[in-house]
Amino acid sequence: MTVLVFLDPRHPEGRIADAAAPALLATDLGATRGDGVFESMLAVGGQPRKMGAHLDRLAASAHTLELDSPDRGAWERAVATALSEHLLRAGTGEAVVKLLLTRGAEGSDAPTAWVSVSPVPAGARERSSQGLAVVLLDRGYDSTLAERAPWLLLGAKTLSYAVNMAALRYAKANGADDAIFTSSDGKVLEGPTSTVILAVEEDGVKTLLTPELESGILPGTTQRALFDAAEAAGWALGYGPLEPVHLMEADAVWLVSSIRLLAPVTSIDGTPISSSPALTEELTALLHEAL
Template sequence: MTVLVFLDPAHPAGRLVDAATPSLLATDQGVTRGDGIFESLLAVDGTPRKIQAHLERLAGSARTMDLVIPAAELWQAAITTAVTAFSASVALASAPAADAPAQCVVKLVVTRGPEGANTPTAWVQVSAISPALAEQRAKGLDVLLLERGYDSGISARAPWLLLGAKTLSYAVNMAALRHAHEQGADDVIFTSGDDLVLEGPTSSVLLAHISDDSGVPVKRLITPHLDTGILPGTTQGALFAAAKEAGWELGYGPVTPADLLDADAVWLISSLRLLAPVNTIDGKEIGTAAIRAELSEELSALLATTL
């Protein structure tokens, strides 16, 4: 079940279309060149989560791409139309369990539009969330380290690589995931050519220490620094804010593969998957199952306060 709402000047609340009917021109540059940007966010019980953070990141990606996109209020109106239509469709199709929050994926997409038209195409897509994401949160992930092919300073030297933007050009990310699956792993953490940890294909990387080098108890969360050209994580940012209030120390890279292997726990974190513990990296266990479970429960509870 998918709902599509196009942002259209003639329809201030968005134009609802039949998702089973073709709506995009074959000449659209989002199709022919991957020339566009997107955001994916979670909606719970009909309410989109962290919508402002996602709209701000979408606007940042648009600036990087020199792409004109609709105003935030138009996105918000279209999101409301799409989520309302999706919730109504779900209510007609089935009756969800009373104690289970209804969740869906809200995707915001903008392309540069058809060749030669100079008219961006923008739409909101709402669909059901994959049950596999909840399974990954519960069971954890086996991850491979893969080199991205750039050094950590390339983003500043070559902004045309668009490393800090969330673009539609995800072919490399998907190829990395297919490679991981072929090797029996679940996901990937990219590293730079100068051996720094970057991010996952669809996630941010987070690690925790519960003691310092001398064994003194500490609660510290660390994530790679944004100056390595990675995408700023909205969910990582929300968790950091909640963890700070709860007394955790916070840190930003540089992070090396050795730092990951030495951590008490590592997670891949994103708006849809939320907090998924990493069980192994390149076949080496991270921390212990008991510590991973304990920390994942604590941090997931903190993250839930932000949703």
């Protein structure tokens, strides 16, 4: 049950399309080259969560790729159209809202832009809340590359996710549930579809830590919302650089993202690490309040 709404200047509220029928030209550069950007956000009861942060990141990704994006209002109207159509067809359950933007068909200078809404896959969050076995995978570049090599588009949410999906398959083929990328200089980066967060308590000070954006990771909207809420609740915050030893010695480690929210990591490369159901509960409650 997927609802598709194309952004189309002739349809200011967005043009609803049949998700079971062909809708893109086979020459669309998003399909042929992965040349485009996207966002995935959660909607609850027909209301998008953190839409402002997702639209900001979409605009930043589009800017990095020098892609023209429809204006914010056009995205907002298409999302509203797609969510009300999804409410009619599928009811009020949680939904995944994707915003997609490609460079358009070969030879045209018009980008292709659409919104899709589909139900959150059943059981995905419940399964990951049980705890994830994670493997560390080498991403093959050092943590200072982003600044030196802007053409690599590090930190943009591009449609070229084949590597991220391959990393997840590799993790699963090796008995794990998920992966954390590391840099060639030994720094912790991010998961293929998530941000890494860890908690440590020292001398009574509770701190949340995450890798620094300068290492070329995607700026996570869930991490940002959680950090803002945690800071207001008295937590200290820190931003990398982090190494695997910090994960092994933390009080708790999570992979966080918009759809799955906080997923506790329970082992790394087969070694059990400390986790804390109480902290997961506390931070999940803070995140729910913030969303």
